Amino acid sequence: MAVIALSATAGAQSSTKPKSQVADSTPQFNHVLGLEDVKQNAKGSLTVSASGLDFKGAASHAQVPIASIEDIFTGEDSHQTGGKVLTVAKMGVPYGGGRVLSLLTHEKFDSLTVEYRDENGGLHGAVFTMPLGQATIIKKQLIARGAKTSVPVDETAETKEKK
Amino acid sequence: MSSQRALLRALMAAALMLTLLASGSAFAQEKPAAKPAEKTAAKPAATATPWAIQIEPVSAEEGKLPPDFAMAIYEKLIQEIGKTNKFQQVFRSGDRRAIDVPNLLILTTKLEKFERGSQTKRAVTTVAGATKVSVHAQLATRDSQIKMDKTAEGTVRLFGENIKATQNLAKNIATLIGQSSF
Numbered sequence: 001m002a003v004i005a006l007s008a009t010a011g012a013q014s015s016t017k018p019k020s021q022v023a024d025s026t027p028q029f030n031h032v033l034g035l036e037d038v039k040q041n042a043k044g045s046l047t048v049s050a051s052g053l054d055f056k057g058a059a060s061h062a063q064v065p066i067a068s069i070e071d072i073f074t075g076e077d078s079h080q081t082g083g084k085v086l087t088v089a090k091m092g093v094p095y096g097g098g099r100v101l102s103l104l105t106h107e108k109f110d111s112l113t114v115e116y117r118d119e120n121g122g123l124h125g126a127v128f129t130m131p132l133g134q135a136t137i138i139k140k141q142l143i144a145r146g147a148k149t150s151v152p153v154d155e156t157a158e159t160k161e162k163k
Numbered sequence: 164m165s166s167q168r169a170l171l172r173a174l175m176a177a178a179l180m181l182t183l184l185a186s187g188s189a190f191a192q193e194k195p196a197a198k199p200a201e202k203t204a205a206k207p208a209a210t211a212t213p214w215a216i217q218i219e220p221v222s223a224e225e226g227k228l229p230p231d232f233a234m235a236i237y238e239k240l241i242q243e244i245g246k247t248n249k250f251q252q253v254f255r256s257g258d259r260r261a262i263d264v265p266n267l268l269i270l271t272t273k274l275e276k277f278e279r280g281s282q283t284k285r286a287v288t289t290v291a292g293a294t295k296v297s298v299h300a301q302l303a304t305r306d307s308q309i310k311m312d313k314t315a316e317g318t319v320r321l322f323g324e325n326i327k328a329t330q331n332l333a334k335n336i337a338t339l340i341g342q343s344s345f
Contacts, residue, residue: 032231073229073231075229078283079282080286087322094174098286099286099287102283102286103287106282111229115234117257120260121259122256122257123220123237123257125237126234127235
């Protein structure tokens with residue numbers, strides 16, 4: 001039992017550690033929803049250029065022009081790492097060992113919500129998740145390029161501290 | 164010694180069975196909401212008047228609903244209502260093309276309750292940490308004739324991230340719209 005639990009923990013740690021190392025060099029951005037022609041939960045890179053906010057996935061690319069952005073919000077949440085495979089593996093660990101593993105396999109992440117209008121005036125909302133600290137950086141870059149927001153960056157940081 | 168081993172094996176098997184049963188019932192709890200939506204999606208538009216719909220974002224008091232959840236509900240509603248095939252056109256909020264559409268219904272949603280749970284709490288306890296979002300959905304014509312006025316809820320009780328509650332909520336609202344006659 002203990003061996004199974006320990007090996008699963010080690011597996012979980014080894015599966016999460018490389019991710020954080022990758023995140024240090026090139027952050028992994030996840031498109032939750034909202035961009036047309038990009039699949040939900042697609043992973044890729046998110047950059048800010050003069051033309052707008054660019055999301056480049058493995059098989060898709062989308063751009064939100066700066067002028068069309070109406071608001072930008074940042075947030076924070078946490079989730080379980082390891083996906084469905086680890087969830088099923090945790091269920092198989094007897095004596096509640098899987099529940100103990102769940103305590104070790106969670107990570108916090110940032111969320112970025114961008115509200116924008118299409119050429120017909122229709123409202124869109126794109127939601128991205130990313131490693132901690134990245135959402136504020138992207139928001140600052142967008143504001144510097146002229147994007148509108150109802151919540152300034154400093155205020156967002158203050159509300160986070162209060163929480 | 165052998166009896167102890169047999170007892171240990173029996174206990175392990177029982178624990179595994181209980182875990183599988185608990186997960187099975189959790190899946191069963193979440194699935195029924197999806198089924199009616201799928202059924203309505205397969206049906207062709209049965210209304211005499213061809214309606215179009217414009218979806219407005221969720222209205223909520225400031226700070227009560229996180230913006231990512233609000234936008235996720237809005238985007239999922241557009242997807243799920245489109246799947247019902249009940250409307251000729253589905254317009255986003257502010258779409259100028261909707262101005263000239265004669266039979267337009269406007270869907271407004273107002274937040275009633277939001278409880279942000281925790282995926283870790285759900286995984287550890289299986290009973291606590293549920294994420295719940297409840298909204299009051301109203302479907303009305305331009306001249307304020309109410310065609311549907313109901314409350315819908317979306318929850319994540321065991322598996323999935325918190326934001327999955329928005330998917331369940333949108334499916335439930337689409338089901339209610341699919342079931343209503345106008």
